[in-house]
Amino acid sequence: MPYSPPEQLKNKNLWQTNPFINNEFITSPSTKTFQVVNPATEQIIAECPEQTAEEIDEAIKSSYDAFEKFRKTHPHDRSKMLRKLYNLIHENLEDLALILTLENGKCLTDAKGEINYGASYFEWFAEESKRTYGEVIQPTNPNNKIITLKQPVGVVGLLCPFNFPNAMSTRKAAPAWAVGCTCILKPDAQTPLSSLALAYLSKEAGFPPGVFNVVLASTESTPMVGKKICESNYIKKVSFTGSTPVGKLLMQQSSSSLKKLSMELGGNAPIIVFDDCDLELAVTQSIASKFRSLGQTCVCANRIFVQSGVYDKFCSRFAEEIARFKIGNGLESGVTHGCLINTKAIDKVESQMQDALQKGAKILVKGGKLPELGKNFYSPSALYDVPYDSLVFHEETFGPLAAIAKFENRDEILKICNDTPYGLASYVFSESLNNIWYMSEYLETGMVSVNTGVFTDCSLPFGGVKESGFGREGSLHGIDDYTYVKSINLGNVYR
Numbered sequence: 486m487p488y489s490p491p492e493q494l495k496n497k498n499l500w501q502t503n504p505f506i507n508n509e510f511i512t513s514p515s516t517k518t519f520q521v522v523n524p525a526t527e528q529i530i531a532e533c534p535e536q537t538a539e540e541i542d543e544a545i546k547s548s549y550d551a552f553e554k555f556r557k558t559h560p561h562d563r564s565k566m567l568r569k570l571y572n573l574i575h576e577n578l579e580d581l582a583l584i585l586t587l588e589n590g591k592c593l594t595d596a597k598g599e600i601n602y603g604a605s606y607f608e609w610f611a612e613e614s615k616r617t618y619g620e621v622i623q624p625t626n627p628n629n630k631i632i633t634l635k636q637p638v639g640v641v642g643l644l645c646p647f648n649f650p651n652a653m654s655t656r657k658a659a660p661a662w663a664v665g666c667t668c669i670l671k672p673d674a675q676t677p678l679s680s681l682a683l684a685y686l687s688k689e690a691g692f693p694p695g696v697f698n699v700v701l702a703s704t705e706s707t708p709m710v711g712k713k714i715c716e717s718n719y720i721k722k723v724s725f726t727g728s729t730p731v732g733k734l735l736m737q738q739s740s741s742s743l744k745k746l747s748m749e750l751g752g753n754a755p756i757i758v759f760d761d762c763d764l765e766l767a768v769t770q771s772i773a774s775k776f777r778s779l780g781q782t783c784v785c786a787n788r789i790f791v792q793s794g795v796y797d798k799f800c801s802r803f804a805e806e807i808a809r810f811k812i813g814n815g816l817e818s819g820v821t822h823g824c825l826i827n828t829k830a831i832d833k834v835e836s837q838m839q840d841a842l843q844k845g846a847k848i849l850v851k852g853g854k855l856p857e858l859g860k861n862f863y864s865p866s867a868l869y870d871v872p873y874d875s876l877v878f879h880e881e882t883f884g885p886l887a888a889i890a891k892f893e894n895r896d897e898i899l900k901i902c903n904d905t906p907y908g909l910a911s912y913v914f915s916e917s918l919n920n921i922w923y924m925s926e927y928l929e930t931g932m933v934s935v936n937t938g939v940f941t942d943c944s945l946p947f948g949g950v951k952e953s954g955f956g957r958e959g960s961l962h963g964i965d966d967y968t969y970v971k972s973i974n975l976g977n978v979y980r
């Protein structure tokens with residue numbers, strides 16, 4: 486049964502439900518479909534074809550065929566396409582945000598923020614594409630010169646998550662196109678519509694056929710598509726954002742073809758609030774970090790450690806700030822936080838909360854399910870005096886549960902922060918350069934955010950260490966993940 490685009494959508498062309506291959510939204514021969522559901526209303530908003538394994542193979546081949554030509558385009562021409570896409574996204578910002586809220590459930594203000602953030606990668610890499618510099622190196626043989634070039638790796642497979650249906654796609658595709666790679670993207674089954682809207686705009690921006698292919702799969706057949714992408718010899722690199730266990734599996738699958746990989750995996754971010762912090766800033770920014778997208782980001786605070794001198798005040802102000810939240814359908818005005826993607830996210834919050842309470846944690850804010858709004862709505866909870874051995878301090882929550890504990894000593898808390906297999910982000914609140922520098926240097930995370938709860942930016946090298954993955958997205962380093970260094974030895978130049 487066909488589902489029509491939402492009435493409020495001004496540019497109806499952005500509402501696409503078919504796979505995008507060779508610059509066309511194709512009719513799949515598959516007889517199976519999967520549904521896209523608005524998590525806020527639980528209504529089906531679209532039906533997409535479940536592509537077959539043969540179709541995925543064909544899409545990969547099309548990306549491969551397109552690479553030979555696209556790699557030869559001039560960097561300045563690629564730059565112009567990227568810049569055009571940036572402009573087109575801004576022209577369609579309201580519509581893109583509407584699509585995002587409908588499929589993901591985050592509130593419209595956050596969705597607009599994400600579209601702006603996602604577009605910024607195109608602006609950034611429109612500039613970087615002109616600046617993929619090589620080097621001239623003086624070799625030991627005085628008659629020779631060594632030159633290095635940064636070359637595009639080839640076709641890249643982009644495996645994207647539900648939590649940023651726009652920005653995680655743009656963060657991967659922008660550097661890939663900047664250097665001349667072609668992409669095959671698989672969006673999360675719950676949120677494919679934002680990637681398809683982006684595909685429509687990529688064609689408008691002038692990207693040639695096959696440079697951006699978007700394939701579609703339900704949650705059940707996602708492993709089949711992931712395996713095909715990882716095992717294909719046509720694909721030279723895979724960039725994945727998602728959980729650590731899935732990242733490990735994809736890495737194994739990619740080993741047969743020794744692919745270059747970028748893995749943006751799970752986190753367990755600590756916030757460390759020192760006695761010498763600006764308390765108001767520490768509270769509001771901890772709230773911003775913890776409850777961004779209702780806790781559904783890899784960099785959201787998972788553990789909040791507050792030094793004893795400001796602990797009580799921090800906890801009471803934290804609770805006051807949560808009381809200001811307005812939970813509801815993300816499209817309604819005044820709503821500050823929408824809903825979660827599904828009930829599995831709620832189950833995890835509840836089980837971590839029960840575990841912490843059993844171990845002795847105390848309730849600061851009693852949240853819980855909001856069935857009157859819908860099954861995916863949950864009002865945030867906060868616990869204090871959470872024992873260090875609680876699950877919530879050791880597993881990624883990915884939901885609206887804040888866990889707070891007291892600490893006394895800097896070295897003790899540093900050890901606790903680092904006592905995790907994860908190493909994505911950490912946050913420090915202090916006015917002392919000594920505390921800031923010490924923690925920034927010794928926290929085992931790829932990113933440290935000082936005195937701010939929202940630190941990501943297209944110019945920041947985003948990525949983790951330890952089991953949070955490897956590779957850097959965004960910034961000048963983002964180019965490196967999509968290129969390899971070719972060395973050319975020019976012999977006998979002084980003949």
Ligand code: SIN
Binds near residue numbers: 649782783784785
């Ligand atoms: C994420 O952690 O899931 C991405 C967050 C960001 O880029 O701001």
